[in-house]
Amino acid sequence: MTVSVFLPHSGMGISEATIVKWLKNVGDSVAKDEVIAEIETAKSVVEVEAPASGKIASILFPEDETVEVGTEIATIEEA
Numbered sequence: 764m765t766v767s768v769f770l771p772h773s774g775m776g777i778s779e780a781t782i783v784k785w786l787k788n789v790g791d792s793v794a795k796d797e798v799i800a801e802i803e804t805a806k807s808v809v810e811v812e813a814p815a816s817g818k819i820a821s822i823l824f825p826e827d828e829t830v831e832v833g834t835e836i837a838t839i840e841e842a
Contacts, residue, residue, distance in 0.1 A: 764841045765840055765841070766838065767814075768799070768813065768836055770833060777806065779832060780809070780829070781803045781830075783801045783808060784801045784826055785826060788819065790819060792817070793816065793818070797812065797813045798810040798813075799812065811836070817839045817841040820837075820839060
């Protein structure tokens with residue numbers, strides 16, 4: 764089963780964030796709650812955690828891309 768990774772809500776009034784760094788690549792194994800990316804809002808840098816264990820199936824936005832909160836940014840193929 765494929766699980767979506769969404770850009771998290773990181774604070775009141777924050778509607779978008781920039782993907783600063785992907786810590787995992789497509790095909791890499793991840794554990795549930797493992798940090799897979801860092802994003803930056805106007806107020807802080809936030810870590811994005813994997814919602815499930817498995818392998819990164821896709822990364823939908825490159826680093827330095829600004830994305831709306833709640834947007835699917837990656838997918839994980841559950842193990």
